[in-house]
Amino acid sequence: xxxxxxxxxxxxxLRQVVGRPERTRLYFQRxxxxxxxxxxRSLGIVALLSVFMGAVxxxxxxxxxxxxxxxxxxxxxxxxxxxxxxxxxxxxxxxxAGKVGSNIAAEIGTMRVKEQIDALDIMGxxxxxxxxxxxxxxxxxxxxxxxxxxxxLSIFGGWxxxxxxxxxxxxxxxxxxxxxxxxxxxxYALVKTVVFAFIITSVAAYHGYHTQGxxxxxxxxSTTAVVYSSILILIANYLLTQLLLI
Amino acid sequence: xxxxxxxxxxxxxxxVLKGITATFEKGVxxxxxxxxxxxxxxxxxxxxxxxxxxxxxxxxxxxxFFEMSIEEKRTIRQEIGMLFQSSALFDSMxxxxxxxxxxxxxxxMDIEAMRERARICLERVDIIGKxxxxxxxxxxxxxxxxxxxxxxxxxxxxxFYDEPNSGLDPQTAILIxxxxxxxxxxxxxxxxxxxxxxxxxxxxxxxxxxIHDGQKWWQGDRQELLDSSDQxxxxxxxxxxxxxxxxxxxxGRLE
Ligand SMILES: Nc1ncnc2c1ncn2[C@@H]1O[C@H](COP(=O)(O)OP(=O)(O)OP(=O)(O)O)[C@@H](O)[C@H]1O
Ligand SMILES: [Mg+2]
Numbered sequence: 001x002x003x004x005x006x007x008x009x010x011x012x013x014l015r016q017v018v019g020r021p022e023r024t025r026l027y028f029q030r031x032x033x034x035x036x037x038x039x040x041r042s043l044g045i046v047a048l049l050s051v052f053m054g055a056v057x058x059x060x061x062x063x064x065x066x067x068x069x070x071x072x073x074x075x076x077x078x079x080x081x082x083x084x085x086x087x088x089x090x091x092x093x094x095x096x097a098g099k100v101g102s103n104i105a106a107e108i109g110t111m112r113v114k115e116q117i118d119a120l121d122i123m124g125x126x127x128x129x130x131x132x133x134x135x136x137x138x139x140x141x142x143x144x145x146x147x148x149x150x151x152x153l154s155i156f157g158g159w160x161x162x163x164x165x166x167x168x169x170x171x172x173x174x175x176x177x178x179x180x181x182x183x184x185x186x187x188y189a190l191v192k193t194v195v196f197a198f199i200i201t202s203v204a205a206y207h208g209y210h211t212q213g214x215x216x217x218x219x220x221x222s223t224t225a226v227v228y229s230s231i232l233i234l235i236a237n238y239l240l241t242q243l244l245l246i
Numbered sequence: 247x248x249x250x251x252x253x254x255x256x257x258x259x260x261x262v263l264k265g266i267t268a269t270f271e272k273g274v275x276x277x278x279x280x281x282x283x284x285x286x287x288x289x290x291x292x293x294x295x296x297x298x299x300x301x302x303x304x305x306x307x308x309x310x311f312f313e314m315s316i317e318e319k320r321t322i323r324q325e326i327g328m329l330f331q332s333s334a335l336f337d338s339m340x341x342x343x344x345x346x347x348x349x350x351x352x353x354x355m356d357i358e359a360m361r362e363r364a365r366i367c368l369e370r371v372d373i374i375g376k377x378x379x380x381x382x383x384x385x386x387x388x389x390x391x392x393x394x395x396x397x398x399x400x401x402x403x404x405x406f407y408d409e410p411n412s413g414l415d416p417q418t419a420i421l422i423x424x425x426x427x428x429x430x431x432x433x434x435x436x437x438x439x440x441x442x443x444x445x446x447x448x449x450x451x452x453x454x455x456x457i458h459d460g461q462k463w464w465q466g467d468r469q470e471l472l473d474s475s476d477q478x479x480x481x482x483x484x485x486x487x488x489x490x491x492x493x494x495x496x497x498g499r500l501e
Binding site: 022023026110111114115116118119121122123124125126 | 291294296319320321322323324326328330332334335336337347348350351352
């Protein structure tokens with residue numbers, strides 16, 4: 001019962017969010033601000049995680065593929081596939097659900113409990129649309145760039161390992177990277193990213209917007225937002241994979 | 247003019263408003279008084295549609311508000327200004343941006359004109375040279391005044407002030423009372439002031455509504471208030487010795 005209520009309210013909320021904007025130019029401006037807040041300011045953590053994860057994936061693959069009959073370039077191949085198919089789009093999106101999602105839920109939740117959303121409504125502003133639409137659009141625009149950067153940096157991380165440790169020679173690693181490359185995997189990854197971006201921002205905004213109470217409840221909304229958007233990302237990941245790859 | 251007819255609102259088991267009927271006149275300062283927790287803020291929020299009452303109607307100059315579509319409600323709300331009890335300034339905007347916000351949203355004024363208008367509004371509430379500060383950098387009383395500046399930015403037809411004087415020193419409180427009266431008379435605004443401040447009730451009260459036990463317990467003007475023999479009202483207004491002395495001085499009434 002509770003879950004059905006949430007689903008109903010969530011779609012009602014989305015309907016408000018896509019309502020007619022009051023001032024198109026203002027929305028455009030707000031979207032650019034959000035691109036900076038949600039995207040550019042996540043670059044650091046995404047970069048750091050990506051380099052290290054790429055390095056670890058390469059180390060693990062090469063330590064697992066040690067049969068003599070398997071060519072060494074398979075290490076590069078496997079690292080590339082793991083990064084493009086799963087690590088960058090899904091794991092980084094989950095990290096962003098934690099960072100960006102909790103941030104959005106807390107920001108909007110605070111505005112709710114401090115009556116700032118009421119103030120917007122009273123002025124005749126469509127508060128849901130004004131506050132949330134720029135965030136959703138910004139994330140759907142910027143996250144694909146973050147994920148592509150993450151792909152490059154992860155693969156770069158693996159390459160550094162191949163030079164630094166010699167578990168696989170850089171030549172083998174690079175041969176593997178280029179071996180049997182299907183550009184559709186990147187398309188698949190970016191489609192996932194855009195869907196995940198929508199889930200992260202809309203679910204977080206929904207929980208923030210419907211906060212009731214005070215500071216304590218804002219914290220709770222923020223946690224629930226992260227939990228729900230993570231679960232939804234995993235479900236969507238499964239569905240999209242079956243739809244696009246099988 | 248705002249008419250409220252048979253308005254009832256409950257939260258769970260708590261029946262806060264029990265069929266309130268009242269008329270708020272245009273061009274006068276209408277005041278809502280009542281004890282803390284009596285439902286004054288809830289009443290104001292019901293009137294503007296932030297709370298959804300179970301029963302009742304609200305008419306803005308004859309236009310029934312609850313029957314309207316969301317779009318129509320938004321149009322009416324552009325004619326409403328509201329000062330919240332908590333001020334409700336936008337944390338992420340400076341003082342100036344807060345006051346300019348309604349203008350940016352609903353007018354085609356250029357930035358210089360908006361700045362100028364914001365400056366004028368801020369000056370009226372005696373906030374000068376603080377345009378670049380953020381709400382968190384202001385005192386509670388200053389936030390309140392910026393909230394008033396924002397509420398009057400577009401010279402609305404209907405203004406609600408929820409405790410405009412709380413947290414202000416007596417001098418500033420008098421300044422704000424004067425301002426509210428001035429704006430009301432100047433623009434013929436329908437003004438509703440929720441207040442605890444007996445000083446402003448005595449100074450500016452023209453149409454005073456006393457909310458008690460979820461009902462409109464009493465209604466009248468300043469003089470009728472002084473003459474009233476209603477027990478609940480007297481307990482509320484003349485709770486302090488100072489107020490009783492003031493009444494004795496004005497009316498010569500002994501009690
Ligand atoms: N959102 C809400 N949910 C549940 N109960 C509420 C809500 N808002 C107000 N109440 C209850 O309604 C009653 C009236 O509250 P209201 O804020 O209107 O009081 P008030 O007259 O404005 O008091 P004060 O002078 O202290 O501001 C209180 O008992 C309060 O607990
Ligand atoms: Mg109140």
